[in-house]
Amino acid sequence: MQLVPVSLTYFLEVARTGSISEAAQTLNVAPSAISRQIAKLESGIGVPLFVRHPRGMTVTDEGSRLLAHARRSEAESASLVDELRTGRGADVRSVTVACSEGFARRVVPRAMAAFRREHPDVTFRLDIVDRQEATRRVAEGIADVAATYTMGPQHDVRVERAVVIPVAAIVPPGHELAGRERITLAELCAYPLALGTAGTSQRELFDIGVQLEGLTVRPALVCDALTPQYEFVRSGGGIALVGDLGDLDEGAEGDGGPSPEGVTYVRVDHPVFRQREAQIQTMPGRRLPWAASQFTELLVSLLPGRPRQHPAAPAMPRSGQGPSPRSDGT
Structure with missing residues (x-):
């Protein structure tokens, strides 16, 4: 059940798909019905909400502001319907x-x-x-x-x-880099590397850094998941990059010994990684x-x-007590 007006529902789908015909297929309605509702909405507001292109539609600046409002309305109406149905x-x-x-x-x-x-x-x-x-x-x-x-x-x-999260190389215990506090990008690239796939933020920055330094890299392993990269490192296949909160908490700021993952973390020092x-x-x-x-x-x-211990939840009301809403301005 939708509490959002039909015109806004159609507007949301056209904004999402960029096409009246695709929106019509998704909503299972005639394209003409969507066109009429969009035209009615634009006429009522008095400004164009879309820029029409030969291959689709994009929202105008005014359309972007309405889009943010429509998304909030849709999310809150869905929550309200769920609350009413479940009695929560x-x-x-x-x-x-x-x-x-x-x-x-x-x-x-x-x-x-x-x-x-x-x-x-x-x-x-x-x-x-x-x-x-x-x-x-x-x-x-x-x-x-x-x-x-x-x-x-x-x-x-x-x-x-x-917050900016540092990037580290993960190396097996006993590796010649394991005792280092920091290494350069050039030092990192001297070893067989396991890297994430293109499109991940860390890989994008790595590629930029390599280009800036004039380095040549041929990865030994390219993988879109972290677990195989850890196993690759533990098995002696090479070293890999990691820049995630939990991983660095366990190793990069510790006593230099291996982490629970069976690897050691060494910071990679290059300004390009501060963009993430x-x-x-x-x-x-x-x-x-x-x-x-x-x-x-x-x-x-x-x-x-980035505490190392398991986080403790703050004091909050138990079930049955009133909600403690937070406003957008906090």
Whole structure:
């Protein structure tokens, strides 16, 4: 059941697909019906919402502002319908999190476990997706919060916290680099490397750094997941890069010994890697349900200090007590 007006529903789908015909197929309605609703919406507001191109449509600046409003309305109406159907009222105790693999390895699951120790009635859905998809899901209200890595400004989401995460080489214990505190990018590239696939933020920055330094690299392994890269390193195949909160907490700032992963971490010193941030993101202007709001605050608290111990959830109301909403201005 939709509480959002039909015209806004059609507007959202055209904005998402960039095409009236594709929107019509998705919504199972006639293209002419969508065209009429879009025209009516533009006429009523008094400004064009789309720029028409031969191969599609893109939102105007005014359309972008309406899009943000429509996304908030759609997300909040969906939450309201769920509350009315389930009888849970305003105190919705389910949280959907979209995050990149690096956050999903340790930081987010540990935070979820800590939160549920205090509030066992809260349930979570964790979707592990690439960085652009995590941001998109929050911007469109599919996820309550995103924990991801980004490069450059983010315009479609509210950035609750952003920190630069160092990048390290992961080497097997006993490797000649294992006792080093830092190495240069050129030193790193002198060894067989396991790298992420093109399109990941870390790989993009690595490629930029290599180009700036005039280095030639032929990776020994290219893989879009971290677990095989760790096994490759442990098995003596070479060394790899990692720049994720949980991994570096376990090894790069420790006593120089191997981490629980059976590897050692050595910082890679190059300014190009400072362009990559770890971010906690939410939808601009959306009033999150209580559980999602409090869990977001917990994730935010983990970024600056990167504590090594399992995080402790903050004191929060138990089930049956009133919600503690956070406003967009906090």
